[in-house]
Amino acid sequence: MKVKYFAWVRERVGKAEETVEPPASVRTVDDLIGWLSERGETYAHAFETPRVIRAAIDHAHVKPDAMIAGAREIAFFPPMTGG
Amino acid sequence: MTANVTIRIQEADFDVAKEISALTKGRHDIGAVVSFSGICRGNENGEAIAALTLEHYPGMAEAEIARHAETAMSRWPLNGLAIIHRVGRIAAGENIVLVLTASQHRQAAFQAAEFLMDYLKTNAPFWKREETRDGTSWVEARDHDDAATARWTKS
Numbered sequence: 001m002k003v004k005y006f007a008w009v010r011e012r013v014g015k016a017e018e019t020v021e022p023p024a025s026v027r028t029v030d031d032l033i034g035w036l037s038e039r040g041e042t043y044a045h046a047f048e049t050p051r052v053i054r055a056a057i058d059h060a061h062v063k064p065d066a067m068i069a070g071a072r073e074i075a076f077f078p079p080m081t082g083g
Numbered sequence: 084m085t086a087n088v089t090i091r092i093q094e095a096d097f098d099v100a101k102e103i104s105a106l107t108k109g110r111h112d113i114g115a116v117v118s119f120s121g122i123c124r125g126n127e128n129g130e131a132i133a134a135l136t137l138e139h140y141p142g143m144a145e146a147e148i149a150r151h152a153e154t155a156m157s158r159w160p161l162n163g164l165a166i167i168h169r170v171g172r173i174a175a176g177e178n179i180v181l182v183l184t185a186s187q188h189r190q191a192a193f194q195a196a197e198f199l200m201d202y203l204k205t206n207a208p209f210w211k212r213e214e215t216r217d218g219t220s221w222v223e224a225r226d227h228d229d230a231a232t233a234r235w236t237k238s
Contacts (some may be wrong), residue, residue, distance in 0.1 A: 006140055007210035008133060008221050010166075059143035061206065079224030082137065082168065082209025083121055083180055083200055 001068070003036070005046070006077035009053065012046035022068075029055045030064040032074065046076075054079060087163035087185075090148050092139060094171040097181050106163050106185050111116060113162045119182040119200055121170070125175030133214040137170040137179070140208035144168070149204045155184070158198070159191035165201060168209065184230040198235050205232040 004017040026035045037047045043052070047053060055062050056075045068074060087106055089130050099118055148166050155161060161216050165183040173179055182199050186192040203209075211222040 004140070006208065007212075039169055053123045054206070056140070056143055059140075059146045061147075063218065075143065077140070077208060078210055078221065080205060081140070081211045081224050082207050083204035 002073045003032075003042050003073050004073060004075040006075065007074050008078055012042060014042045027067055027069070028064065029057070029062055029066045029068060029074070032068055033064070033076070052078060087165075088152055088156070089163075089165040089167070090145060090152060091167045092141075092144055092148075093167065093171060094169065096169070096178055097167045099178075099181060101188045102165050102167065102181060102183060106165050106183055110162065112187060113185045114187045115189040115192040116183060116185045117189070117196040119180075119196050120178055121180040121200075123173045123177050123179055127213065132175055134172050134174045135179070135214070136172045136212045136219070137168075137223070138210045139168070139170050142143060143208050149205065151199055151206070154202075155195045155199055159184075159195040161186050161187065161191060161195055164195065164199070166203070167224050168203070168207070169232050170209070201228070201232045201235060206229045 002017060003020050005013045010016050022032060022035050024052045026032050033050050033053065036043045042051060042062050054077050057066060058073055099120060103116055103118060107116060125132055152164055152166065161184055163185040167181040169179055182196050184192040184195040207229050212219050213222055
């Protein structure tokens with residue numbers, strides 16, 4: 001699946017997007033945050049406070065307990081500040 | 084007549100008067116247009132702001148705004164609406180966002196415009212980075228914006 005990062009999450013991870021293949025045990029958005037955090041220092045820094053991270057699956061907001069099975073694109077970003 | 088809905092995300096500035104006439108052109112069923120413009124402040128808590136840079140999530144931003152537009156259309160008797168959000172670098176004093184709502188009577192237009200702005204601020208995937216004398220930093224989300232959005236879901 002494709003993972004995208006925005007704003008300071010993107011800056012901390014050091015890339016805007018990538019394709020990842022998490023194991024089957026990674027079932028929810030929260031699991032994916034945990035799994036990504038193990039990938040290195042930059043990820044650990046980006047996801048150090050998981051409760052502030054917002055997520056979207058295929059362009060729609062989701063909660064941390066949302067299942068990721070079948071997702072084409074998952075995005076992680078800080079609380080939004082548009083308008 | 085069907086409702087006229089315009090949603091655009093663009094780097095270029097917009098002309099409020101032109102957008103209002105595009106929304107109302109050729110129609111005689113509209114009795115009220117409410118216009119909200121969000122403008123880049125040159126000062127935040129006593130600190131000078133030279134500009135904001137707006138980042139967005141292409142694809143999701145349009146989809147999210149469209150969802151809010153649909154909700155507004157189902158909740159109020161609107162004849163049309165326009166939402167234009169700028170991205171990229173926006174200098175102090177320049178436009179950031181435009182929300183127009185058109186209805187037969189003012190109340191629906193006022194309420195729908197406020198509803199759309201509250202949702203845009205907290206749910207549309209845009210992020211502001213501000214430029215000050217000391218460098219640039221991401222703008223933090225505000226609790227009072229979340230509270231403003233939450234009141235629309237109270238019964």
